[in-house]
Amino acid sequence: MPQPFKRGLRDAEAISPAMATVLGASLVILFVPLVIIILLSFNTSPYGTLPFVGTLTWYVALFTSSGLLGPTWLSLELSFVVAISAAVFGTMAAIWLDRRASRLGGTILRVALLAAITVPWLILGLAMLLVMNAIGIGRSLFAIYLGLLATTLPYVVFIVAARLHTLDPDLDHAARSLGASPLTTFLRISVPLILPAILSGTLISFMVSFNNFLIQYFLAPFGVQTLPLKIYTLIRVGYLPDLNALATIIVAATCILILLLHRLGLRNAGLPAGDAL
Missing domain, CATH: 1.10.3720.10 (MetI-like)
Known part of the structure; x- marks a missing residue:
């Protein structure tokens, strides 16, 4: 698809500031809890308290004693x-x-x-x-x-x-x-x-x-x-936060699977991956 035509489509599909605000707030509500769970899975404290001290203890516990x-x-x-x-x-x-x-x-x-x-x-x-x-x-x-x-x-x-x-x-x-x-x-x-x-x-x-x-x-x-x-x-x-570690692994596996299916779908449709971005 020619680049000027793609830019024209993007300009035509531009959303208003109010819609952008609602969309941004929705994404924050959706993804902030996931980010917090991922961070807690690397925190030493089993209660999610500060200061944050990085560790892989909960991942080890997940595969050994969980x-x-x-x-x-x-x-x-x-x-x-x-x-x-x-x-x-x-x-x-x-x-x-x-x-x-x-x-x-x-x-x-x-x-x-x-x-x-x-x-x-x-x-x-x-x-x-x-x-x-x-x-x-x-x-x-x-x-x-x-x-x-x-x-x-x-x-x-x-x-x-x-x-x-x-x-x-x-x-x-x-x-x-x-x-x-x-x-x-x-x-x-x-x-x-x-x-x-x-x-x-x-x-x-x-x-x-x-x-x-x-x-x-x-x-x-x-x-x-x-x-x-x-x-x-x-x-x-x-x-214990070993559940947070499991949740992090599931989120990562889901993202990888979606990317693979996305690329496979584009390939079957005869499109390069960049045309969907």
Whole structure:
């Protein structure tokens, strides 16, 4: 894109001072607590008091004597399985919704998916617990998996369906006219075009699963603690800054993952990374 044209777009999209102030205040409210947690993870004092004395004690404690690693790995494994399942089933549902669904069937599916997003998780968690008990599954890891999958599936469906809606149908017709099978057409034409949407939906599903305390609280069996449940217990009885160290590592890993997905999405879109800045 020519530089003068890019500058023109940026000038046209300039925001007013009032909007800039609101945006800046929102960013401060959002990021200042994260910065404080990161700083406290390097402070010698277990109570976050001054003077600030740098140390790596809490990171050593996290990997040696802390009880946080087990719940963290369980949450990571569970969220990964849920995210992959949501990506597969959500993409299939989005394709059906975009190409095969009747008007009535598509409306019913959209309403059901919107309900899973808009209904408070407190109500969903209680309803899921009643359903799991009624069908004999009860509180178990499989129940958590089903509950998290039900709450994350709509994100993948709507994101991928929106991307599919923008694709030119002539691309599929051209591939079919050249002898490509429906499966080959989908894998060689559609998948590369919707891959950024699938990755975005997968990442959102992973984060929602990882952070969803209410669904895990209602469906977790006795003695099983995911990271949100562990943190809830520690907050009630008191915790050491090794939790701040874990939070810092999670924030850093999240930022790296987002950057990698961002670059991958730009590459699939045929754009250099600099054009998005």
